[in-house]
Amino acid sequence: MQDTRKEQLLKFCQSLGIEMHKLELLNSALTHTSYAHESKELPRPEHNERVEFLGDSVLSVIVSTYMYCTFPNLNEGELTKLRAHIVCEASLAEYARKINLGDYLLLGKGEGLSGGRERASILADAFESVLGAYYLDQGMEAARVFLLGLMKAELDFICTHGICSDFKTRLQEVAQQDGDVDIVYELIGSKGPEHNKHFATIVSVNGKHIGSGEGRTKKEAEQQAAKSALEKMGAPLTGFPK
CATH class of the missing domain: 1.10.1520.10 (Ribonuclease III domain)
Incomplete structure (x- = not known):
């Protein structure tokens, strides 16, 4: 070696x-x-x-x-x-x-x-x-x-x-631990041909941008944005929705 x-x-x-x-x-x-x-x-x-x-x-x-x-x-x-x-x-x-x-x-x-x-x-x-x-x-x-x-x-x-692969549900659960919050997903762009588009989304909690994600569908982009937010918050990505 x-x-x-x-x-x-x-x-x-x-x-x-x-x-x-x-x-x-x-x-x-x-x-x-x-x-x-x-x-x-x-x-x-x-x-x-x-x-x-x-x-x-x-x-x-x-x-x-x-x-x-x-x-x-x-x-x-x-x-x-x-x-x-x-x-x-x-x-x-x-x-x-x-x-x-x-x-x-x-x-x-x-x-x-x-x-x-x-x-x-x-x-x-x-x-x-x-x-x-x-x-x-x-x-x-x-x-x-x-x-x-x-x-x-x-x-x-x-x-x-337990297990939950829905990151949007998980983010809502984590963010609302201390009370109601306003979670907003915003489509900020897309790229690629119609048959192979990629969408970009950001997620904000009470007006503060906390995550972003991309995906082949708008829903997938939102899930990835929620996952990004959870990772930045240091929160576990899994769990049963409450």
Whole structure:
């Protein structure tokens, strides 16, 4: 492994507040199959599919154990549904983005040029791979502390309040905690041909602009604006509408 790559991986570990003895494990966890297949190195670099398989199991054990021990009121069916939501591809990709995982991925040229660093499937798989590599290097307890440090707040909220993917409803719920407020969505523009238009929307609460979003429909743009507002407010994105 080149010194520049070692420096990148050490920087990544530092940003996560973790240590790893075997940086080769972390490097493999961040190596996409496209990079390994295009590499002219011999032997070819190890890609992350095997360690992703392990990380998936580690993730499931940690999340399931936490939910089981912390929320004894939830039955098996509820636990299963909530866990599926928490560890789904979209959710894991968001955690990957929060730790800037995409910046450290090794991708093939085509995958990199086509936006692979932001692709949800690649990010989610790599997140599980990094968890698997950290588990191999530092053990289950370290992996548990690391993972729950990222996920505990959302786990607690979802297991207490449930799931709702309607960000507009969620924003209304959060904004009205201290009384009635005036929430207004405003279409500020559109672009593209009629068959492939993209709409841009802003959302204001009591006259103050707090979020913006884009989408292929006006409704989707409003949902994205509400999501943006919730993120800026530091509010959980999920929950049952009250």
